[in-house]
Amino acid sequence: MKFVMRLAAVAIAAGLTSGAAGAEEVRFAKQLQVNNLPSMLVEHDKLFEKHAAALGEPDLTANWLTFANGGAAVDAMISGNVEFVSVGLTNFGVIWARTGGKVKGVAGVGGVALxxxxxxxxxxxxxxxxxxxxxxxxxxxxxxxxxxxxxxxxxxxxxxxxxxxxxxxxxxxxxxxxxxxxxxxxxxxxxxxxxxxxxxxxxxxxxxxxxxxxxxFDAPLNSNVMFAQTAYHDANPVAVQAIIAALNEANAMIAADPERAAELYLQISGDKLDKQDVVALLKDRGTIFSTKPQGTLEVVQYMADTGLIPKRPETLQDMFFPEILAETN
Missing domain, CATH: 3.40.190.10 (Periplasmic binding protein-like II)
Structure with missing residues (x-):
């Protein structure tokens, strides 16, 4: 994780880099993991494009880029090569603290018992x-x-x-x-x-x-978070609203049909698992697929209190953009 902290420090000194994507293309960093299943379904069913069109932006398209680890995904955002990143909660806590709030959470994505x-x-x-x-x-x-x-x-x-x-x-x-x-x-x-x-x-x-x-925890921890630069968020409200709506639809699909969700996960990820093992995981009491950033404040506060990060959030408003907080409240 030292490389994440080093990159974040560079970002603070030089300013986070704006991307060079086409005006209608929105780039998402993803990892092929179970707790990122909502993002995988959003891509597969083109739910971002669906909700962007419903919000009056039919030309917005998503470009989903796969990264092997969270550090590489964070690096891509810092260098301006993606607009949205979905990685582990503690990765998010590091980049949020080290950039002084220039990066904030857009939504929770998912979590499984570790x-x-x-x-x-x-x-x-x-x-x-x-x-x-x-x-x-x-x-x-x-x-x-x-x-x-x-x-x-x-x-x-x-x-x-x-x-x-x-x-x-x-x-x-x-x-x-x-x-x-x-x-x-x-x-x-x-x-x-x-x-x-x-x-x-x-x-x-x-x-x-x-x-x-x-x-x-008293309830399942949403340990995978989607986040973006504050500057991008402020300039692109439709993209932010569209991805939140798309994730909500994907979450509803997982809850309604875990069998299909498991099939798509195995198809997209290439994991060699029994489908029923995946279905059981999706139904497990320690699994959550929700845009609500459940449990995230407690963990990031713990990171600050133990000296892992230099800034302490006092409320969820410190870490997350207002759209998701208004919706989950």
């Missing part, structure tokens, strides 16, 4: 980890998983315990972490995971769940 998985049979709780265990997270300290681990320790033993497992934590991408978890010879024996990797891992009888992120 499970902490281990092949160590002696680990049943967080207190059972020993110095020899190694816990993989996608980015140390500031990824969704790293922040959830810190929050879980603080909830269990108080704020002074939040860094208790830092020495056991290592940085690995989810694909590499899954391979390590399933390899009994690898020093990494634990993975703070996410679907689809967690679904694959749990098929192995040696793997069990220690906890998941859903245990930290």
């Amino acid at each position: 499970p902490l998985l281990t092949r160590n049979p002696d680990v049943k709780t967080l207190d059972d980890f020993k110095s020899s265990d190694r816990i993989a997270v996608p980015t140390v300290k500031v990824s969704n998983q790293a922040v959830m681990l810190s929050m879980a320790l603080a909830k269990l033993h108080g704020p002074e315990a939040r860094n208790k497992l830092d020495e056991q934590t290592v940085q690995l991408g989810h694909s590499d972490a899954l391979q390590a978890l399933l390899n009994p010879q690898h020093e990494v024996n634990t993975h703070f995971s996410t679907p689809p990797y967690s679904i694959i891992a749990m098929k192995d009888p040696r793997i069990h769940k220690v906890m998941d992120s859903n245990e930290l």
Whole structure:
């Protein structure tokens, strides 16, 4: 995540770059993950174009660009190559804080329960980890998983315990972490995971769940957020309204027909999963698909309170544009 902070610092010093897209083209950064399913459906069914036309802009078109990770997507926005980005909540928290509000949230997208998985049979709780265990997270300290681990320790033993497992934590991408978890010879024996990797891992009888992120909150956390530069938002109200309406329609489709949503997810993502496993995930109580930024304030405030970011939001109005707050209120 250091590269995200470095890029954000450059953006503050030089000013965020305006893009060079055609006047009618709106560029979206996406990742092919379950918690980004609403965006995938918006693209597949051309829902952005549908709602832009209904708002009087029939020539607006969406260009969806796929990125391998959230850092690359944020980089693309900073350099002016996309207008909207959908990435993990903690990535958003970093760029919001480091740009002093020049980037804000447009809407929530989705969230799934993130499970902490281990092949160590002696680990049943967080207190059972020993110095020899190694816990993989996608980015140390500031990824969704790293922040959830810190929050879980603080909830269990108080704020002074939040860094208790830092020495056991290592940085690995989810694909590499899954391979390590399933390899009994690898020093990494634990993975703070996410679907689809967690679904694959749990098929192995040696793997069990220690906890998941859903245990930290009273309601499912919307851990994937769509955001944009304030300057773009202010100059393009129709695009903002159209994407919010499109996401709402996609969310309604997922709720009404999870079977179709699962089929489209597998078709678009290329993941080799059983469709019923995806359907079960979509129906899970820890899964949310909503434009409401549920739970986001608590997490970003925690990041500020623990020194991960330099600016603290006091209300959702500090982090999100007014359109989504008016709608969700």
